[in-house]
Amino acid sequence: xxxxxxxxxxxxxxxxxxxxxxxxxxxxxxxxxxxxxxxxxxxxxxxxxxxxxxxxxxxxxxxxxxxxxxxxxxxxxxxxxxxxxxxxxxxxxxxxxxxxxxxxxxxxxxxxxxxxxxxxxxxxxxxxxxxxxxxxxxxxxxxxxxxxxxxxxxxxxxxxxxxxxxxxxxxxxxxxxxxxxxxxxxxxxxxxxxxxxxxxxxxxxxxxxxxxxxxxxxxxxxxxxxxxxxxxxxxxxxxxxxxxxxxxxxxxxxxxxxxxxxxxxxxxxxxxxxxxxxxxxxxxxxxxxxxxxxxxxxxxxxxxxxxxxxxxxxxxxxxx
Amino acid sequence: xxxxxxxxxxxxxxxxxxxxxxxxxxxxxxxxxxxxxxxxxxxxxxxxxxxxxxxxxxxxxxxxxxxxxxxxxxxxxxxxxxxxxxxxxxxxxxxxxxxxxxxxxxxxxxxxxxxxxxxxxxxxxxxxxxxxxxxxxxxxxxxxxxxxxxxxxxxxxxxxxxxxxxxxxxxxxxxxxxxxxxxxxxxxxxxxxxxxxxxxxxxxxxxxxxxxxxxxxxxxxxxxxxxxxxxxxxxxxxxxxxxxxxxxxxxxxxxxxxxxxxxxxxxxxxxxxxxxxxxxxxxxxxxxxxxxxxxxxxxxxxxxxxxxxxxxxxxxxxxxxxxxxxxxxxxxxxxxxxxxxxxxxxxxxxxxxxxxxxxxxxxxxxxxxxxxxxxxxxxxxxxxxxxxxxxxxxxxxxxxxxxxxxxxxxxxxxxxxxxxxxxxxx
Numbered sequence: 001x002x003x004x005x006x007x008x009x010x011x012x013x014x015x016x017x018x019x020x021x022x023x024x025x026x027x028x029x030x031x032x033x034x035x036x037x038x039x040x041x042x043x044x045x046x047x048x049x050x051x052x053x054x055x056x057x058x059x060x061x062x063x064x065x066x067x068x069x070x071x072x073x074x075x076x077x078x079x080x081x082x083x084x085x086x087x088x089x090x091x092x093x094x095x096x097x098x099x100x101x102x103x104x105x106x107x108x109x110x111x112x113x114x115x116x117x118x119x120x121x122x123x124x125x126x127x128x129x130x131x132x133x134x135x136x137x138x139x140x141x142x143x144x145x146x147x148x149x150x151x152x153x154x155x156x157x158x159x160x161x162x163x164x165x166x167x168x169x170x171x172x173x174x175x176x177x178x179x180x181x182x183x184x185x186x187x188x189x190x191x192x193x194x195x196x197x198x199x200x201x202x203x204x205x206x207x208x209x210x211x212x213x214x215x216x217x218x219x220x221x222x223x224x225x226x227x228x229x230x231x232x233x234x235x236x237x238x239x240x241x242x243x244x245x246x247x248x249x250x251x252x253x254x255x256x257x258x259x260x261x262x263x264x265x266x267x268x269x270x271x272x273x274x275x276x277x278x279x280x281x282x283x284x285x286x287x288x289x290x291x292x293x294x295x296x297x298x299x300x301x302x303x304x305x306x307x308x309x310x311x312x313x314x315x316x317x318x319x320x
Numbered sequence: 321x322x323x324x325x326x327x328x329x330x331x332x333x334x335x336x337x338x339x340x341x342x343x344x345x346x347x348x349x350x351x352x353x354x355x356x357x358x359x360x361x362x363x364x365x366x367x368x369x370x371x372x373x374x375x376x377x378x379x380x381x382x383x384x385x386x387x388x389x390x391x392x393x394x395x396x397x398x399x400x401x402x403x404x405x406x407x408x409x410x411x412x413x414x415x416x417x418x419x420x421x422x423x424x425x426x427x428x429x430x431x432x433x434x435x436x437x438x439x440x441x442x443x444x445x446x447x448x449x450x451x452x453x454x455x456x457x458x459x460x461x462x463x464x465x466x467x468x469x470x471x472x473x474x475x476x477x478x479x480x481x482x483x484x485x486x487x488x489x490x491x492x493x494x495x496x497x498x499x500x501x502x503x504x505x506x507x508x509x510x511x512x513x514x515x516x517x518x519x520x521x522x523x524x525x526x527x528x529x530x531x532x533x534x535x536x537x538x539x540x541x542x543x544x545x546x547x548x549x550x551x552x553x554x555x556x557x558x559x560x561x562x563x564x565x566x567x568x569x570x571x572x573x574x575x576x577x578x579x580x581x582x583x584x585x586x587x588x589x590x591x592x593x594x595x596x597x598x599x600x601x602x603x604x605x606x607x608x609x610x611x612x613x614x615x616x617x618x619x620x621x622x623x624x625x626x627x628x629x630x631x632x633x634x635x636x637x638x639x640x641x642x643x644x645x646x647x648x649x650x651x652x653x654x655x656x657x658x659x660x661x662x663x664x665x666x667x668x669x670x671x672x673x674x675x676x677x678x679x680x681x682x683x684x685x686x687x688x689x690x691x692x693x694x695x696x697x698x699x700x701x702x703x704x705x706x707x708x709x710x711x712x713x714x715x716x717x718x719x720x721x722x723x724x725x726x727x728x729x730x731x732x733x734x735x736x737x738x739x740x741x742x743x744x745x746x
Contacts, residue, residue: 033645040638204624206534209358212705213351224344228649
């Protein structure tokens with residue numbers, strides 16, 4: 001190892017600090033793009049929900065028992081949200097199945113699976129404050145308010161309240177409920193016993209081409225990020241080509257050379273990813289979950305490392 | 321051709337990667353321009369500043385059902401309500417917005433249950449039934465009846481067909497023109513006629529056009545009440561001169577049209593609105609009215625306008641970041657390619673090829689990169705779900721400009737690198 005480096009250094013062929021910094025910057029840039037796209041996707045879908053009274057174009061209305069409907073959605077592995085009016089159209093209970101689009105939350109946090117009776121309330125909703133926190137009451141039931149509904153204080157959801165109540169699942173009453181999720185209507189309509197009707201309300205998004213442009217920009221951005229990750233991986237492998245070749249000539253095993261290069265690249269990219277992930281987590285609104293940041297950082301990181309390994313392997317197969 | 325292949329030797333992947341990057345960036349700019357245009361159209365159209373009005377509601381004050389029924393059955397009473405409506409509609413200082421979503425029984429309806437009144441709202445929907453007024457099988461479909469002021473205030477446009485000739489709208493003619501929501505395209509064509517019963521009176525309706533899929537109006541507290549599955553029936557502009565033997569029908573019509581919204585410019589006092597209504601009531605001899613405040617409209621209007629603008633800012637920020645990142649990646653791939661092409665350029669120059677001819681290789685490569693990007697952009701952009709020829713033209717012009725700058729920069733870089741090598745002390 002030392003011999004290879006000193007030999008390469010002697011001939012001016014060592015991996016320079018400049019090359020390492022450039023590679024890291026390139027990886028960081030790609031990871032940043034990916035993370036920003038993740039934040040945009042969440043904020044955009046939350047904005048869209050806020051503009052349409054928490055409903056997406058996939059929302060359907062039907063009669064049924066909440067527990068039954070949730071069970072069927074879970075069996076079909078559909079990401080969906082079930083909404084039931086509790087006290088008029090402005091106060092609704094929700095049950096999330098899988099990972100539906102995040103609710104538009106301005107401050108605080110959104111619901112967690114292990115929550116008890118909690119609520120998200122718009123700024124104008126009638127809540128009460130005491131020493132133990134902020135509360136919203138429906139009859140005898142009290143719900144702890146854990147977040148503000150609406151991305152901003154002056155929101156179309158200022159009067160709305162969304163409740164999370166695990167007991168809803170055990171309620172045997174047949175109620176009118178809304179199921180919102182891609183493929184949910186198909187998953188529930190199979191046996192012909194459930195009347196399903198598309199929610200017919202128009203949305204503020206329909207006033208522009210937001211519904212068409214936004215997914216396209218996300219797709220283009222993700223493609224850009226993936227192409228960038230491949231470029232970063234190739235560039236990182238190329239910056240180590242001479243050193244890798246010298247090592248190969250000196251008898252190092254091909255696999256160990258590839259692994260060493262991939263580890264070096266992924267370490268520097270991971271360092272960049274860590275910083276970017278931390279900044280994005282701190283700077284992003286509550287609608288953007290930590291898990292999403294993790295995915296958006298790890299995907300390009302893995303792609304950069306894999307591309308580096310593949311390029312190095314192909315390079316080392318050639319004759320030096 | 322051979323020279324171009326020589327130029328590309330060893331940099332084919334980098335050239336393609338850069339072309340893909342530039343093509344993606346062009347599509348992103350195109351998307352942003354198209355979105356800006358649609359946002360501007362919304363802000364200047366249905367969300368224009370002049371639509372941000374103070375909204376009031378005017379309703380009849382005949383709370384007792386018996387008194388209401390008696391008044392509605394009296395020809396003089398109905399004519400008074402109709403005159404009250406006409407006086408308010410003629411007042412230029414306010415906009416009387418009459419709209420009502422009464423179901424319309426349609427004879428032998430050929431569409432499916434999605435058009436039935438109440439469908440999709442959680443209400444039970446009716447099945448086809450024997451309608452007494454039509455004397456035939458009918459389905460009660462979703463319908464709104466609205467006046468010209470509401471149609472124009474909501475910035476509704478008719479996409480196909482001649483649309484409604486508002487000056488000629490009358491319920492005493494043989495056919496009443498209607499426009500249909502976008503989903504009706506699969507049921508009717510422009511020019512089709514069908515029979516229906518408006519407020520229990522059989523009429524023949526002629527389809528004069530379709531609304532866009534996004535068509536919506538302010539109705540019952542909703543800024544975006546969708547009309548995609550509605551039959552839109554126009555109200556006549558004036559109704560006071562109805563035939564005496566039609567008092568029953570015009571009684572329903574006059575009350576439906578008078579229970580309306582009133583839009584006035586922001587800043588107009590409630591006293592001014594009350595004074596206008598009192599004048600109309602005095603002139604028409606109709607004292608049974610009440611004014612309601614409808615603050616939701618302005619709030620929803622303002623927030624929706626902010627939301628639409630916010631969407632543009634959000635998308636603009638994202639595209640800005642992507643452009644910055646994509647440009648850095650494209651510059652990096654250019655530098656890598658130039659580094660790989662340098663030995664060939666040096667060899668050519670050393671063997672006596674003039675500097676201008678050597679650097680021409682950079683121009684050829686840059687032209688090829690941007691030509692591939694431009695062709696890819698054109699192929700994809702014509703298949704996009706939204707067509708914006710202006711944005712396509714602007715992006716193509718920008719691509720040509722970028723190609724020229726890039727060719728000049730690459731050429732300069734090759735020349736400097738060659739001169740640097742020859743003048744270097746080593």
